Amino acid sequence: MTLIPFDDRDGFIWFDGEMVPWREAKIHVINHGLHYGSSIFEGERCYNGKIFKSLEHTARLFNSAEILGMSIPFTPDEITAAKDAVLKANNLTDAYVRPVAWRGSEQMGIGAQLAKTHVAIAAWQWPSYFSEELREKGIAMITSPWKKPRPDTAPCHAKAAGLYMINTISKHFAENQGYNDALMFDYRGYPVEATGANLFRIKNKILRTPEPDCFLNGLTRQTVIELARELGYTVEIDHITEEDLYAADEVFLTGTATELTAVGKINQTQYVVGPVTRHLRESYSKLVRGQAYK
Numbered sequence: 001m002t003l004i005p006f007d008d009r010d011g012f013i014w015f016d017g018e019m020v021p022w023r024e025a026k027i028h029v030i031n032h033g034l035h036y037g038s039s040i041f042e043g044e045r046c047y048n049g050k051i052f053k054s055l056e057h058t059a060r061l062f063n064s065a066e067i068l069g070m071s072i073p074f075t076p077d078e079i080t081a082a083k084d085a086v087l088k089a090n091n092l093t094d095a096y097v098r099p100v101a102w103r104g105s106e107q108m109g110i111g112a113q114l115a116k117t118h119v120a121i122a123a124w125q126w127p128s129y130f131s132e133e134l135r136e137k138g139i140a141m142i143t144s145p146w147k148k149p150r151p152d153t154a155p156c157h158a159k160a161a162g163l164y165m166i167n168t169i170s171k172h173f174a175e176n177q178g179y180n181d182a183l184m185f186d187y188r189g190y191p192v193e194a195t196g197a198n199l200f201r202i203k204n205k206i207l208r209t210p211e212p213d214c215f216l217n218g219l220t221r222q223t224v225i226e227l228a229r230e231l232g233y234t235v236e237i238d239h240i241t242e243e244d245l246y247a248a249d250e251v252f253l254t255g256t257a258t259e260l261t262a263v264g265k266i267n268q269t270q271y272v273v274g275p276v277t278r279h280l281r282e283s284y285s286k287l288v289r290g291q292a293y294k
C-alpha cells in the first residue's frame with residue numbers, strides 16, 4: 001500500500017483562527033493532548049459542497065470539550081464557518097472534515113487547567129472507508145478481546161482521542177487475523193458497535209440497535225433510525241444479544257466515515273447483503289446529497 005503521509009501534503013489547515021499551509025500546521029512534542037490524551041475531535045463529510053449535519057457535529061465537538069473540561073476559545077458559529085473556509089481553501093466539495101481540539105504545552109502534568117485549548121481543522125478526500133468491493137460483499141468482523149467500559153469508567157459520550165486506544169488495538173487485532181473490523185462488546189456482554197461505527201441488526205424486516213448508554217451516539221445512527229422509520233420500518237432501540245446477532249437476517253454499520261456498510265460475516269456466521277440494507281444504503285446516500293429518497 002502506498003501511503004501519503006498526512007504531514008506532507010499540499011493544501012491548507014485552519015489552525016487557531018488562521019489558515020496555514022498544510023505542512024506548517026505543527027505543534028511541540030511536549031503538549032498535554034499527546035501525553036495525557038486531552039484531545040477531542042470530529043469526523044464529518046461534505047457532499048456536493050455541503051457538510052452533512054455540520055451544526056450537529058459542531059455541537060458534539062463542544063459537548064466533548066465540556067465533558068473533558070476543555071474550553072474551546074471560539075464560538076460554535078466560528079468553528080462552523082471555519083469548516084466551510086477549510087473546504088473552500090482546499091477546493092474540496094466532497095471530502096472528509098476533521099476538527100480537533102487539544103490542551104497545549106503551557107502546563108504539563110495530570111492537572112493542566114492552565115493549558116490553553118487549541119483547535120485545528122483539516123479536510124481531505126476520503127471516498128470510502130472500506131473498498132467498493134468489500135462494501136458489496138459485506139465486511140468481515142471478529143469479536144474484540146477488549147470491552148467498551150462502563151459509563152462511570154470512561155467519558156463514553158465524548159468523541160475523545162484517548163478512548164480510541166481501545167478501538168485501535170481492537171482494529172489491529174481484527175486486521176492481523178484477516179478480518180476488516182472488530183466487533184466491540186460492552187462491559188455487560190452485549191455487542192454494541194464496531195471500532196468506528198454503530199451497529200444495527202435486521203430480523204424479519206425489523207431493525208434493532210442498542211441504546212447508546214456506554215458508547216458514542218453516532219449522528220449517522222440517529223439519521224438512519226429516523227430515515228428507516230420514515231421509510232416504514234420498525235426500529236427497536238434495545239440490547240442486541242450475541243445469539244440475536246447470529247440469528248439476524250442482515251447486519252450493517254453506520255458512521256460518518258463508513259456511511260452505511262453491510263456486514264457479511266461475524267466470526268463464523270455469514271450474512272447476505274440483503275434488501276433492507278440495500279434500500280437504506282441507497283436512501284442514505286441520496287439523503288446526504290440532498291436528493292429525494294422516498
Ligand SMILES: Cc1ncc(COP(=O)(O)O)c(C=O)c1O
Pocket residue numbers: 043167193194195196197198216217218219220221254255256257
Ligand atoms: C467509536 C465510534 N462509534 C460510532 C461512530 C459513528 O458516529 P457518527 O455517525 O457520528 O460518525 C464513530 C464515528 O465517528 C465512532 O468512532
